[in-house]
Amino acid sequence: MKVISIGRFECREVRDLADAFIDNELLVETTLQVLGHIDRCRDCRAFVEEKIRLKRLVYTSVKQLDVPETLRGNVWEQIRKKGESQWRDYRERMY
Numbered sequence: 001m002k003v004i005s006i007g008r009f010e011c012r013e014v015r016d017l018a019d020a021f022i023d024n025e026l027l028v029e030t031t032l033q034v035l036g037h038i039d040r041c042r043d044c045r046a047f048v049e050e051k052i053r054l055k056r057l058v059y060t061s062v063k064q065l066d067v068p069e070t071l072r073g074n075v076w077e078q079i080r081k082k083g084e085s086q087w088r089d090y091r092e093r094m095y
């Protein structure tokens, strides 16, 4: 049986790729290499887990940001006005 070696990643490489790895932006082969490394290397696993924890924290904080009701209303009002004026322009050109 032939064993295909896919090269071992160094800690530095894994840490450089950590963000792309977490965001699932790596090629399958690279993802497997990173997984293989963090399976063996406790430090890199901790590094990646910490990054995941931070990303989740940022994501949930942003999601919970409260947009004031008045701002939300203003934005919708602007969108509605813009839409109406564009519709008026369109009708004037057509008829």
Ligand SMILES: [Zn+2]
Pocket (backbone or CB within 6 Å): 010, 011, 012, 014, 037, 041, 042, 043, 044, 045
């Ligand atoms: Zn490592």
